[in-house]
Amino acid sequence: MRLETQAILLSVRPHGEHGAVVRALTPDDGIQPGFVRGGRSRRLRPVLMPGNLVQTDYRARTEEQLAQLTVELIRSRAPLLGEPLAAAAIEWSTALSAAALPEGQPYPRLYAALSGVLDAVEAAPAARGWAAALARYELLVLSELGFGLDLAECAATGATADLAFVSPKTGRAVSEAAAGAYRDRLLPLPAFLLAGGAADWEDIGAAFRLTGHFLRRDLLIDRQADVLSARERLLDRIGRIMR
Structure with missing residues (x-):
């Protein structure tokens, strides 16, 4: 070989x-x-x-x-390791990929996406320049490994507009109108995860809470203690600059 x-x-x-x-x-x-x-x-x-x-x-x-x-x-990318946020982003994105992906299976979309995340970190070590891309990468990892969220339409009405939440049980989108009294039990769905583009800190935080729920529940069950600790270090550092 x-x-x-x-x-x-x-x-x-x-x-x-x-x-x-x-x-x-x-x-x-x-x-x-x-x-x-x-x-x-x-x-x-x-x-x-x-x-x-x-x-x-x-x-x-x-x-x-x-x-x-x-x-x-x-x-x-060694020079970035002197920047705490950039170093934490590299540590988490590579650790997630190493822990989640099986060996020998091609994932060209994930390769391209991870390369893009690392390029974004290199171009702008401050988290505002790459945090949204990293949240989208987490979402793509879930999708590529068969745990993708169904964000195409509202689970209750079939509507494709005004999607604002995700069910933590089913991973399906729920519209603002259909959420009703259950909104407090649902996970907010930031618009940039559907439409792309820029995101503010509130939306970025919501995106990480959303992806984190499904990463813990479906993907990193047996490796939470060691792998997810890298994610917690990253989010802790991001949280300090969001305050």
């Missing part, structure tokens, strides 16, 4: 005295794991950082064998 492709590094785990097991998201072959000889060396440590874009060369004798991996840096 041989695979040469660009990839976004998602996780790096020490292996042996000097090596590292790396998991990276490729455009057409999904997450691919590989062993990097000397991955803990001074030369490779700056390269093997989650969020970096690298050129990879995977080689294995069989499909079942962990591939030997060599990497060359294309784009480093």
